[in-house]
Amino acid sequence: MRKIIPFVLLIIILNSACEKDDFCIQNPVTPKLILRFYDEVNRSSLKAVNELYVWAENKDSLFVNISTDSLVIPLNTNNNQTIYNLSKGNIVEQFTIDYTPKNEYVSRSCGFKIIFNDVNFTPNNNWISDFTALETSIENQNSAHVQIFH
């Protein structure tokens, strides 16, 4: 009996140590949209947008008066369209993103993530002159999904 007790304890300890799937460490799970801003003349060089205000239609501001050449924004997973207002100073650009959301199971602790397929971008060309979609589906945040020229 005395020989068995430590053995049982050992197995219990080994087991409790195996519970490594209890915390979701994979972040971000659902990818955000990454935009990069380029110069409209010299199209290979990045160009920061100054006085940039970002908010989604009927929502609070996400970014206020920032200066950046790279923008990371979340998409609405409950809908198949997200309309963002990208304001450069006083000029408001309405940037519409259409997509088909799809759920994808990750793990016990992380649950489901949403990936976005058939992505389409529609700017209304107020200060954005052109854009190039680099991806048609947004599955991760490893690189930019769209290039914006201004």
Place this chain on the structure above:
Amino acid sequence: MFKYFINILLFLTVVDGFSQEQSKDSLSTPKDSIVYKSPYGIRLGIDISKPILALVDGDYNNGFEIVADYRITKRLFIATELGYEDEKNQEDFTNSVAKGSYIRLGVNYNLYENWLDMNNEIFAGLRYGFSIFDQTLNNYKPNVVNGENNGSPYFPADLVSSNTTSNLTAHWTEFMLGFKVETFKNLFLSASFSYKIALSVKEPDNFKTLYAPGFNRIFDTGTGFGFNYTISYLIPFSKK
């Protein structure tokens, strides 16, 4: 005075020697001829922890297990467990229910040397387990990134009702350690711990098998563990 004490001590050593001589004699007497026989038969019982868990644990909806073993040699028993379990799995982002039946089949080996006519056991066991069950994903909440300072997300995800059921199976092996105590004549109380290693688990489409009846929670590594508390009655066929 000292002479007096020494004399008494000398007398005592003589007595000692004498009794020693006697016990040597008794060794030559024939050995005790009484042989303690132990019963052989089938032992039937139920797991008493599962109905209690169903009442106490909100996530454990229902459970029932019948246990049986049959003694084949002095130390070896063929053992089986048959059961039904229904358990809810509430995770951070998913809510699912697994329910179904299982069978575990194997052997127990008694490591304990009993005194006299006692029939207690400390056993080690091996099992093969098989389960047929349904897992229903009730609903889930897509995992979206929190806002700044871990605030609520910019676009909070709605709870999505899924209600998809998959028919699943699981095979596994099990190592058990436990003990059985005969409390009244032929009535045994038993407790055991088991460590399970999944051999194959059928996974549903775009989801995961989180729980298998008889196996309990399936960890990332394909392992699991369980406890059994049983009460069983021995129907003796013969004594050997």
